[in-house]
Amino acid sequence: MLYPLLLCLCPLLAHAARFTLTHDPHTSIIVENPAGGIVNNSAIIAGSGFSRAFPVSRKDSGISVNVRSISPATVKVDVASTDHAFVGANFTGDAATFWGVWEQPYTEGITNNGFNETLRGPNIGIDGMATARAPFFISSDGYGIYADSIRDASFNFTDSSAGFLFNSSAVTYYIIVADGPGDFKSIYREYARLSNTINLFAVSGYGPTFWTDDSTYTANWPKGVTNALEYHENLADILHTNNIHAASMFIDRPWGTGTMGWGNFDWDPEFFPNPRQFFANMSSRGYDIMAWVANRANEDTLFYNTSREHRWLWDGPDVNPGNSLGPAVNLSNPDTYGWVKDHLLNVSRVGLKGYKIDRGDENEFPDWAQHEQNALMAQLTYEVMKELYGPCQQGKPCHSYTFVRSAHDKSRQHVGLWNGDTGAGYDGLRMSVRSAIRAGLINFPIWGSDTGGYSGQRTVEVWASWMWFSCFSPVYELKIGKDNNPWDEQWAPEMMPVLKKTTDLHHELVPFIQSYAYRSTKDGVPIVRALFLEVPQDTTAVAAVDDAYFFGEELLVYNFIEEGSHRSIYFPTGSRYVEYLGNSSTVYQGGSTIDFKRDSNSPPVFVKEGSIVPRGDIYRANNRWDPDWKPHLTVEIFPSYQVSESRFSYYVESLGRATTIEMATSRKQRCVTVHHGPLGADATLLMYSKAGKRSIPLPAKGGKVVLKDVISLFD
Numbered sequence: 001m002l003y004p005l006l007l008c009l010c011p012l013l014a015h016a017a018r019f020t021l022t023h024d025p026h027t028s029i030i031v032e033n034p035a036g037g038i039v040n041n042s043a044i045i046a047g048s049g050f051s052r053a054f055p056v057s058r059k060d061s062g063i064s065v066n067v068r069s070i071s072p073a074t075v076k077v078d079v080a081s082t083d084h085a086f087v088g089a090n091f092t093g094d095a096a097t098f099w100g101v102w103e104q105p106y107t108e109g110i111t112n113n114g115f116n117e118t119l120r121g122p123n124i125g126i127d128g129m130a131t132a133r134a135p136f137f138i139s140s141d142g143y144g145i146y147a148d149s150i151r152d153a154s155f156n157f158t159d160s161s162a163g164f165l166f167n168s169s170a171v172t173y174y175i176i177v178a179d180g181p182g183d184f185k186s187i188y189r190e191y192a193r194l195s196n197t198i199n200l201f202a203v204s205g206y207g208p209t210f211w212t213d214d215s216t217y218t219a220n221w222p223k224g225v226t227n228a229l230e231y232h233e234n235l236a237d238i239l240h241t242n243n244i245h246a247a248s249m250f251i252d253r254p255w256g257t258g259t260m261g262w263g264n265f266d267w268d269p270e271f272f273p274n275p276r277q278f279f280a281n282m283s284s285r286g287y288d289i290m291a292w293v294a295n296r297a298n299e300d301t302l303f304y305n306t307s308r309e310h311r312w313l314w315d316g317p318d319v320n321p322g323n324s325l326g327p328a329v330n331l332s333n334p335d336t337y338g339w340v341k342d343h344l345l346n347v348s349r350v351g352l353k354g355y356k357i358d359r360g361d362e363n364e365f366p367d368w369a370q371h372e373q374n375a376l377m378a379q380l381t382y383e384v385m386k387e388l389y390g391p392c393q394q395g396k397p398c399h400s401y402t403f404v405r406s407a408h409d410k411s412r413q414h415v416g417l418w419n420g421d422t423g424a425g426y427d428g429l430r431m432s433v434r435s436a437i438r439a440g441l442i443n444f445p446i447w448g449s450d451t452g453g454y455s456g457q458r459t460v461e462v463w464a465s466w467m468w469f470s471c472f473s474p475v476y477e478l479k480i481g482k483d484n485n486p487w488d489e490q491w492a493p494e495m496m497p498v499l500k501k502t503t504d505l506h507h508e509l510v511p512f513i514q515s516y517a518y519r520s521t522k523d524g525v526p527i528v529r530a531l532f533l534e535v536p537q538d539t540t541a542v543a544a545v546d547d548a549y550f551f552g553e554e555l556l557v558y559n560f561i562e563e564g565s566h567r568s569i570y571f572p573t574g575s576r577y578v579e580y581l582g583n584s585s586t587v588y589q590g591g592s593t594i595d596f597k598r599d600s601n602s603p604p605v606f607v608k609e610g611s612i613v614p615r616g617d618i619y620r621a622n623n624r625w626d627p628d629w630k631p632h633l634t635v636e637i638f639p640s641y642q643v644s645e646s647r648f649s650y651y652v653e654s655l656g657r658a659t660t661i662e663m664a665t666s667r668k669q670r671c672v673t674v675h676h677g678p679l680g681a682d683a684t685l686l687m688y689s690k691a692g693k694r695s696i697p698l699p700a701k702g703g704k705v706v707l708k709d710v711i712s713l714f715d
């Protein structure tokens with residue numbers, strides 16, 4: 001059959017596009033962005049397999065290509081073929097750098113140049129499991145490409161070109177150009193609009209969260225503990241005694257009866273004898289509890305028997321038949337989906353507040369089905385929580401938090417991420433820092449890692465560095481267990497002070513993190529930001545930096561990701577910085593490099609001149625050691641006369657929206673003015689200047705403060 005030739009004759013612009021679009025009569029689509037860069041979509045390709053594709057022309061029979069400009073920043077391209085099962089596109093550029101697609105740092109860094117792989121990623125063992133992925137990448141030439149498909153694909157990034165090919169005879173992709181030179185954040189706003197954004201997950205999701213691999217493991221139990229629930233209560237006691245902030249815990253597998261403790265949709269009466277009472281008790285102590293789930297029907301369980309009887313299980317040559325971790329079901333079948341949902345709902349009624357969704361990338365279904373099956377599992381858990389607590393509503397935190405390892409662009413709305421089971425050494429930490437940055441680059445903003453690693457032997461040095469990294473991650477989760485508790489005798493002298501400092505600070509950063517999470521629900525700009533996202537003028541210098549990131553716009557976070565007592569720190573141009581946590585008032589110039597000495601109590605974290613950092617103790621979580629606890633917010637400011645205006649968009653739960661905190665400085669009058677909307681809690685303004693710290697009470701309802709004779713730290 002001959003497809004009608006849908007040739008768009010340009011210009012076909014219904015609105016003021018900020019680019020010019022031309023296409024050559026054969027294949028290429030050229031988008032010239034006056035704000036910088038050219039998008040050279042040099043070919044549409046089609047073929048019969050991932051490594052069997054060739055350029056096609058729109059004039060070829062059976063090929064349809066429809067090109068339209070749909071917004072001032074975006075060109076939409078629909079490609080379809082009647083003769084080819086695989087279609088895609090190629091892009092060329094001059095020495096461009098490419099980022100995105102995979103959370104997992106297969107490339108040992110944050111850029112993709114020189115790498116080709118399927119979207120689902122290779123399955124390369126426990127440290128390299130496929131994690132989050134999205135058919136989205138950006139180019140240093142100032143554009144992004146988003147392919148709106150749940151099918152599997154391969155992405156190929158050679159030195160200066162990029163290509164993708166979908167296992168699908170049709171695909172729609174978008175070419176998004178930046179608002180201005182280096183304004184990559186504008187590409188994220190458009191990507192978010194075309195795809196989806198996260199929900200504002202429950203505050204308890206940010207942690208600190210404590211968990212253990214197997215709470216039925218009796219060797220783990222302290223004296224007097226007789227079951228797994230008591231183990232968790234005892235853990236809450238330990239945290240309470242040590243005044244360690246925690247907002248949630250999760251119960252890993254096993255927690256039910258039957259093979260591997262999963263599949264009968266019940267609570268094991270031996271280890272979890274009275275779950276309803278336990279959940280009520282933990283809730284009254286300030287904890288939300290999540291539990292492990294997976295699309296795995298372990299043999300001899302209700303899940304397995306039912307699925308077998310109804311022929312819901314995946315089989316076929318691609319599926320690992322003897323998979324000891326249990327076969328999976330086909331959630332695309334509405335009957336299957338409904339059955340799993342009902343059973344998960346029934347067992348969650350005791351008071352679960354979310355899930356850790358494991359697996360999804362271990363050959364339990366054919367590779368090509370991974371993305372969709374994983375997205376369906378994320379949706380299913382969301383729907384269970386919705387049945388129990390109502391839907392997530394715009395502007396309000398959800399009542400639950402679910403996090404996963406294997407996620408696709410289409411799962412984003414429902415989940416945060418943890419990056420899988422990493423090793424406990426620097427390899428694991430290094431990979432985790434890269435994953436955090438890469439997750440941000442594909443708009444998965446809520447992210448955490450197993451602090452100290454999942455497997456292998458920890459050392460004090462790595463664990464301390466990792467605690468600081470988790471402190472400045474959106475989610476701080478920490479795996480504990482036999483011989484791996486920071487309060488164990490062998491660890492306590494060194495680890496407890498770091499645990500205390502990092503969990504205290506993470507707890508205080510929750511207002512800051514949540515404000516950014518709220519923004520992400522609207523604009524898709526992540527919290528953990530690759531340096532180049534924040535410093536358009538310095539993109540080239542920082543394009544590949546994979547051990548540092550901006551936490552929001554204000555904080556520059558470096559990490560110790562290898563052994564050594566020192567590391568070098570580069571300050572991106574355009575701003576000056578001071579240490580955020582130390583007592584040093586040394587000002588670091590943008591463009592300079594310093595040597596930083598390792599100190600487990602003071603990490604290499606810096607604050608940008610002119611910053612506003614709202615932080616404070618506004619969520620009580622497990623704090624029962626202060627019986628008179630009241631929420632209190634501290635708005636830190638770091639005025640600089642070189643920054644005449646700055647603002648922070650601060651999320652206030654009781655308002656269901658953000659208010660603005662603005663700071664203006666005047667060198668002439670040596671004065672700093674702060675305007676703010678309602679803050680939802682008693683607050684203090686804390687100004688950092690050469691005269692030290694100065695605090696001024698702020699009215700909760702909003703107002704204005706004028707500070708005179710300020711000698712800026714940056715003067």
Ligand SMILES: *[C@@H]1O[C@H](CO)[C@@H](O)[C@H](O)[C@H]1NC(C)=O
Pocket residue numbers: 028030040042092
């Ligand atoms: C686009 O790339 C193709 C292939 O590299 C090249 O032949 C063509 O000249 C480029 N077009 C522009 C406008 O740069």
Ligand SMILES: *[C@@H]1O[C@H](CO)[C@@H](O)[C@H](O)[C@H]1NC(C)=O
Pocket residue numbers: 043045053054055089090091156157158161162163164
């Ligand atoms: C562009 O398409 C061709 C198919 O002709 C393919 O062989 C080549 O690898 C593609 N380039 C990239 C960067 O994917």
Ligand SMILES: *[C@@H]1O[C@H](CO)[C@@H](O)[C@H](O)[C@H]1NC(C)=O
Pocket residue numbers: 050051116117118154155
């Ligand atoms: C990536 O490239 C290698 C070497 O050229 C090739 O063997 C492999 O099949 C490619 N992978 C994909 C997904 O195209």
Ligand SMILES: *[C@@H]1O[C@H](CO)[C@@H](O)[C@H](O)[C@H]1NC(C)=O
Pocket residue numbers: 050051116156157158161
């Ligand atoms: C990736 O693209 C380059 C350049 O076009 C090409 O040489 C190479 O064969 C491609 N690899 C795959 C696996 O398509």
Ligand SMILES: *[C@@H]1O[C@H](CO)[C@@H](O)[C@H](O)[C@H]1NC(C)=O
Pocket residue numbers: 049050152167367368
């Ligand atoms: C492409 O997807 C189909 C299912 O739609 C599957 O049967 C086939 O194996 C896939 N091909 C590859 C190379 O993954």
Ligand SMILES: *[C@@H]1O[C@H](CO)[C@@H](O)[C@H](O)[C@H]1NC(C)=O
Pocket residue numbers: 233237277278281
């Ligand atoms: C709740 O936990 C506390 C502390 O472990 C304990 O003292 C109390 O008895 C528990 N209450 C119930 C109802 O289980």
Ligand SMILES: *[C@@H]1O[C@H](CO)[C@@H](O)[C@H](O)[C@H]1NC(C)=O
Pocket residue numbers: 264300301302305
């Ligand atoms: C599953 O079926 C097997 C027999 O096929 C039976 O022995 C087992 O008790 C069943 N398990 C459940 C939980 O139904």
Ligand SMILES: *[C@@H]1O[C@H](CO)[C@@H](O)[C@H](O)[C@H]1NC(C)=O
Pocket residue numbers: 330331332333334
């Ligand atoms: C999975 O379920 C869907 C919907 O019922 C069905 O169309 C599809 O064929 C199933 N896939 C397999 C491999 O059984």
Ligand SMILES: *[C@@H]1O[C@H](CO)[C@@H](O)[C@H](O)[C@H]1NC(C)=O
Pocket residue numbers: 265343346347
């Ligand atoms: C629901 O859970 C209860 C225990 O809480 C159990 O007794 C009951 O059998 C379950 N119902 C179904 C349909 O699984």
Ligand SMILES: *[C@@H]1O[C@H](CO)[C@@H](O)[C@H](O)[C@H]1NC(C)=O
Pocket residue numbers: 581582583601602
């Ligand atoms: C900064 O100084 C205060 C008061 O002297 C001290 O308590 C704190 O530990 C110091 N912080 C660091 C990181 O050195």
